[in-house]
Amino acid sequence: MIRTFSFIDVMYLVAAARWTLALTVTAFAGSAVLGLALALARIAPVAPLRWITAAYIHVVQGTPLLVWLFLIFFGLPLTGISVNPWIAAAVAFSIYGSAFLGEIWRGALISIARTQWEAGASLGLSLYEQLRHVIVPQSIRVAIPPTVGFLVQLIKNTSLAATIGFVELTREGQLTAAGTYKPFAVYITVAAIYFAMCFPLTQWSRSLERKLDVAR
Amino acid sequence: MSLVEIHGISKSYGSVQVLKDVSLDIARGEVVAVIGRSGSGKSTMLRCINGLEPIQAGSIRVDGVQVNDPATNLRKLRQEVGIVFQSFNLFPHLSVSDNITLAPRVVKKQPPAAAREVAREVLRRVGLEDKLDAFPAQLSGGQQQRVAIARSLAMRPKVMLFDEVTSALDPELTGEVLKVLESVAQEGMTMILVTHEMGFARRFGSRVVFMHEGRVHEEGQAAAVLAAPKTPELQTFLSAVLH
Numbered sequence: 001m002i003r004t005f006s007f008i009d010v011m012y013l014v015a016a017a018r019w020t021l022a023l024t025v026t027a028f029a030g031s032a033v034l035g036l037a038l039a040l041a042r043i044a045p046v047a048p049l050r051w052i053t054a055a056y057i058h059v060v061q062g063t064p065l066l067v068w069l070f071l072i073f074f075g076l077p078l079t080g081i082s083v084n085p086w087i088a089a090a091v092a093f094s095i096y097g098s099a100f101l102g103e104i105w106r107g108a109l110i111s112i113a114r115t116q117w118e119a120g121a122s123l124g125l126s127l128y129e130q131l132r133h134v135i136v137p138q139s140i141r142v143a144i145p146p147t148v149g150f151l152v153q154l155i156k157n158t159s160l161a162a163t164i165g166f167v168e169l170t171r172e173g174q175l176t177a178a179g180t181y182k183p184f185a186v187y188i189t190v191a192a193i194y195f196a197m198c199f200p201l202t203q204w205s206r207s208l209e210r211k212l213d214v215a216r
Numbered sequence: 217m218s219l220v221e222i223h224g225i226s227k228s229y230g231s232v233q234v235l236k237d238v239s240l241d242i243a244r245g246e247v248v249a250v251i252g253r254s255g256s257g258k259s260t261m262l263r264c265i266n267g268l269e270p271i272q273a274g275s276i277r278v279d280g281v282q283v284n285d286p287a288t289n290l291r292k293l294r295q296e297v298g299i300v301f302q303s304f305n306l307f308p309h310l311s312v313s314d315n316i317t318l319a320p321r322v323v324k325k326q327p328p329a330a331a332r333e334v335a336r337e338v339l340r341r342v343g344l345e346d347k348l349d350a351f352p353a354q355l356s357g358g359q360q361q362r363v364a365i366a367r368s369l370a371m372r373p374k375v376m377l378f379d380e381v382t383s384a385l386d387p388e389l390t391g392e393v394l395k396v397l398e399s400v401a402q403e404g405m406t407m408i409l410v411t412h413e414m415g416f417a418r419r420f421g422s423r424v425v426f427m428h429e430g431r432v433h434e435e436g437q438a439a440a441v442l443a444a445p446k447t448p449e450l451q452t453f454l455s456a457v458l459h
Binding site for chain 1: 292368
């Protein structure tokens with residue numbers, strides 16, 4: 001029986017958006033932890049560490065996110081490790097995000113003049129203390145706008161998790177469209193919900209960019 | 217015993233040798249002006265003394281501690297050797313007070329209140345006590361450089377290195393920085409200055425070292441060397457900078 005696309009369906013979509021947000025938050029946290037390690041390793045005074053992490057970033061940035069999702073969700077079970085869609089999505093998005101955040105943050109770190117490191121070192125600060133007190137506080141202002149920009153990309157990209165059966169906003173949209181035969185209305189609603197999540201972030205990123213630029 | 221002993225150091229960047237068998241002894245309380253054309257290796261030599269630049273041959277000792285020894289704790293050495301840079305290199309995100317107290321708090325573990333008292337004292341010595349809570353961007357170049365000197369003084373170093381500290385300043389601002397340098401010298405600080413300020417070198421330098429093509433080409437008592445240079449290279453250099 002074909003249902004009509006009603007208010008309750010809109011509410012289901014909004015409810016499904018919680019899973020989009022949950023996946024975004026989890027993936028962002030995973031990306032941030034891995035990305036920070038990558039950014040630091042990329043500027044470490046140990047060459048092999050730089051090579052390994054550079055290779056990781058090149059491989060991840062040079063392969064589609066969808067392929068990573070399939071690799072983990074369909075590939076891993078063949079090796080005896082079974083993963084549910086939620087874990088598969090969280091892991092795939094963390095791998096994907098870490099490569100991008102790692103590069104964004106590396107760029108922010110190296111944008112600080114070498115003389116700032118030298119000034120810190122000359123005062124007897126250790127490498128860690130130079131980072132902690134001199135370099136990181138200055139690079140944060142450089143890193144925030146592109147990091148928020150990345151977050152917006154991440155929200156939209158979580159829709160790919162629909163392909164492995166993770167019921168988030170897009171998957172819920174597919175199910176609703178199938179049940180109501182109103183794909184146009186359903187997907188417009190889906191798009192509007194994505195927009196409602198992304199637009200404030202974009203605006204926030206813009207205002208941060210302006211604020212940090214003025215303060216410089 | 218000399219406070220700073222530099223013995224036969226050499227350094228290359230790739231195939232370019234910037235320091236060739238440089239030796240120099242500096243006694244406690246001496247004010248040594250290092251002069252020479254750009255590219256003569258004078259700044260590089262200075263940066264070797266606190267281990268910012270590694271050397272490939274020879275040895276550097278500061279107060280008996282070998283600088284170019286992997287076992288040496290550079291962190292400890294750098295508390296004894298202050299350096300002030302041409303471009304000030306203040307931390308732009310920190311207030312003047314935090315710029316000065318960062319290393320005393322973090323490296324020397326001074327309590328914040330005590331560190332702030334030290335900051336107040338060293339700022340008084342450079343005549344900027346009222347700028348304790350200003351930010352670097354709010355200060356003129358001359359004031360920023362004086363804060364940089366205060367920041368270095370706050371670590372109570374045994375020797376201070378000055379790398380062309382007035383070169384980035386407008387001419388009308390060099391005077392205030394030179395005045396601070398004079399008072400630091402009068403307090404008995406051991407100072408090594410890479411400088412183009414011949415007047416300062418003459419009045420306050422106990423010794424002048426002229427570097428040429430990576431070597432110490434001529435050195436001696438400041439007033440005498442500047443008044444009667446022996447080598448033609450120093451004569452040429454002096455006539456170029458004085459006219």
